[in-house]
Amino acid sequence: MGENGKLRIVEWAMANGLPPEGFVDMGFLERHRIPAVLAECHAAIFPNRCEGATNLVAMEAMACGVPVILSANTGHLDLIQDGNCLPLRRQSAVADPTGRRRHWGESSVEEAVELLETLYTDRAAARSRAEAAQAFLRGERTWRAFAEAFVAAVA
Incomplete structure (x- = not known):
């Protein structure tokens, strides 16, 4: 954490071997800017160890037509439907x-790279997944x- 309480993403990325041109730190984005940023994305990946609820940012990416890769665990399981994303199924236990x-x-980092390559090499299939995700949402x-589902589950 920096002195201002914000994460020091640039320092962290460079300390972990990423060159400055290898990433973009966009800082805090106001809500109205997010759709334009997502429109520029070719893919969104969420390799989260744990998602305490259903991932709102993943749903925003899906709603904007961005092909999504989701870890197949915890809250992401609510979003993974046949054909609407690529799930990261190789999940190893966390201590x-x-x-x-x-x-x-x-x-799995290797699986994440494989799935990113899948989206990159087959743009038609990536588009089809993105459209399925939009329809799902x-x-x-x-x-x-x-x-309605919540009320039915409680009843």
Whole structure:
């Protein structure tokens, strides 16, 4: 953490071997700027060890038509449907000495690279996945559908 309480992403990336031209630190983005940024993306990858709920940023990427790669664990499982994304299925266990990391997983870097290459080399299939994701969000993941499913689960 920096003195201002913000993460020091640039320093972290460079300390881990990334050259300055290998990444872009966009800083804090105001909400209205996010769709334009997502429109420039060829893919979005979320190799999260744990997602405490359904990943809103992943859903935003999917809604904007960005092909998405999701770790097949925790909250991402709610988003993974046949054909709407590429799941990172190779999940290794995360150390859990206190028993609070149930269902967490460490995504395989090799699998992540393979799936990024899949999206890059087959743009038609990537577009098809992105369209399936948009349809999924517009159909099953609306607030109304969520509320109805929640009420049914509680009842």
